Amino acid sequence: MNNSFDKIWNTQEELLINHKVVDLQNKPLNSITDRRLSKYGIPLYWATVVYFKKTFFTQTFFELINYIREEYNFFQFLYGFPKGFYRNDFSFSIASHILDGYKIGGISSLLEDKLIISLQRDGIAEVLDSKEIIFLSHNQDREWENTLVNMKDLNVHVMNKRELLRVSDKFIKSCMEKL
Numbered sequence: 418m419n420n421s422f423d424k425i426w427n428t429q430e431e432l433l434i435n436h437k438v439v440d441l442q443n444k445p446l447n448s449i450t451d452r453r454l455s456k457y458g459i460p461l462y463w464a465t466v467v468y469f470k471k472t473f474f475t476q477t478f479f480e481l482i483n484y485i486r487e488e489y490n491f492f493q494f495l496y497g498f499p500k501g502f503y504r505n506d507f508s509f510s511i512a513s514h515i516l517d518g519y520k521i522g523g524i525s526s527l528l529e530d531k532l533i534i535s536l537q538r539d540g541i542a543e544v545l546d547s548k549e550i551i552f553l554s555h556n557q558d559r560e561w562e563n564t565l566v567n568m569k570d571l572n573v574h575v576m577n578k579r580e581l582l583r584v585s586d587k588f589i590k591s592c593m594e595k596l
């Protein structure tokens with residue numbers, strides 16, 4: 418809901434991926450698999466927004482991601498993350514870990530160093546316009562508590578796709594009015 422990604426185009430970095438993620442109340446996520454691949458595993462990179470230049474390094478990176486996807490069961494065993502559906506975040510994290518020489522944190526984060534996420538339990542109370550949405554934010558620590566949170570001029574990854582679909586017509590209309 419802002420143009421902060423426009424600042425990326427002049428970077429010298431070949432690849433940028435978010436490392437940190439927070440909820441609508443600016444709190445880190447409680448689930449270990451939202452921060453690491455497993456309890457003692459490597460940190461999670463969030464593949465929600467990825468900036469890359471077409472270089473040999475990034476071509477190798479995406480080829481490695483494809484290989485990890487094809488051999489996902491092996492990498493689940495090797496990195497010790499829970500079995501289940503495929504997560505591209507896990508593949509990006511593993512590829513980063515391998516290409517960084519098995520070190521942690523070699524790939525830089527996007528200029529907005531943390532990704533704001535509206536969790537699956539969060540609702541959308543009202544779309545005010547293309548740059549402002551009021552969310553009903555579920556408290557991760559106190560299950561019975563919800564808080565209204567106004568997000569203005571901030572990019573938000575909405576995980577609750579039903580809520581997003583419910584308000585999509587109004588949001589799209591407000592975006593079109595700005596053109």
